[in-house]
Amino acid sequence: MNTGQDQYILKVEGLAVSYGSFEAVKDVSFNVLQGEIFGLLGPNGAGKTSTLSSIEGLVKFKSGSIKLNDYDVQQQPLQAKASMGVQLQSTSFQAELNVAQILQLYSGIYGVPMDADQIKTTLREIGLDEAGKKKYSQLSGGQQQRLSLIIATIHNPKLVLLDEPTTGLDPQSRRQLWERIEAIKARGHAVLLTTHSMEEAEAVCDRIAIVDHGCVIAIDTPQALVDKHRDDPEVIAVSRRGKVTLEDVFIGLTGKAVRA
Numbered sequence: 025m026n027t028g029q030d031q032y033i034l035k036v037e038g039l040a041v042s043y044g045s046f047e048a049v050k051d052v053s054f055n056v057l058q059g060e061i062f063g064l065l066g067p068n069g070a071g072k073t074s075t076l077s078s079i080e081g082l083v084k085f086k087s088g089s090i091k092l093n094d095y096d097v098q099q100q101p102l103q104a105k106a107s108m109g110v111q112l113q114s115t116s117f118q119a120e121l122n123v124a125q126i127l128q129l130y131s132g133i134y135g136v137p138m139d140a141d142q143i144k145t146t147l148r149e150i151g152l153d154e155a156g157k158k159k160y161s162q163l164s165g166g167q168q169q170r171l172s173l174i175i176a177t178i179h180n181p182k183l184v185l186l187d188e189p190t191t192g193l194d195p196q197s198r199r200q201l202w203e204r205i206e207a208i209k210a211r212g213h214a215v216l217l218t219t220h221s222m223e224e225a226e227a228v229c230d231r232i233a234i235v236d237h238g239c240v241i242a243i244d245t246p247q248a249l250v251d252k253h254r255d256d257p258e259v260i261a262v263s264r265r266g267k268v269t270l271e272d273v274f275i276g277l278t279g280k281a282v283r284a
């Protein structure tokens with residue numbers, strides 16, 4: 025851990041990712057501080073998942089540097105991976121195992137084995153005690169999200185990476201997931217999430233970065249971004265009913281065109 029004034033957990037500098045000759049990420053830099061929930065927002069294809077995948081070690085990036093808990097993700101991948109918990113856009117688990125067995129398996133893999141009582145307690149905490157004998161594929165979307173989030177955080181990681189964690193959830197499940205994300209922050213850990221929901225960004229993120237065409241075009245708190253851009257002509261032009269929202273700022277900065 026660095027000991028500077030700003031205790032960052034994650035430092036991404038000048039990240040560039042290419043797939044063949046296509047530059048998906050051109051210049052992405054941001055820091056995530058200890059105890060912070062940081063959101064990556066951007067239109068479809070902006071480069072959010074590619075950025076997350078680079079941090080997770082799933083994509084080899086072309087240039088730039090990523091340090092997680094002071095470990096360089098390319099030079100010290102094992103230490104970096106041990107410091108993070110990952111929930112992918114579509115996490116799936118072993119089809120033949122039931123929920124309790126999945127929890128047992130992953131707690132063992134992460135080096136924090138749980139006995140039967142601990143598994144029961146954990147499943148009760150996430151409202152899956154009745155579903156312990158079900159297969160993952162038999163769970164509802166909200167139940168799947170709750171299980172994959174608990175597994176992503178089972179080893180108490182410094183940084184939790186969530187790729188569109190609440191997509192497809194009903195309002196109740198979404199609120200519950202926000203509370204779980206805030207509980208991770210309350211333990212002093214950091215969360216980096218991607219989202220298309222401005223409501224989510226305003227509700228849970230301390231700071232956000234807006235990414236477009238592979239570059240970061242704005243970073244700040246949601247409120248500061250609204251305050252800073254409320255008089256921009258492009259923002260006023262897309263605002264509705266005389267009120268400037270974060271979505272107006274987002275569209276004002278990234279344009280109205282629908283991305284391919």
Ligand SMILES: Nc1ncnc2c1ncn2[C@@H]1O[C@H](COP(=O)(O)OP(=O)(O)OP(=O)(O)O)[C@@H](O)[C@H]1O
Nearest residue numbers: 043046048049066067068069070071072073074075
């Ligand atoms: N494995 C790949 N091979 C080739 N191109 C890819 C690959 N993965 C992503 N891309 C392209 O890179 C660009 C960025 O994709 P990425 O998934 O990072 O964007 P995103 O911001 O997460 O988008 P979304 O909001 O739609 O999930 C897109 O144009 C996408 O088609």
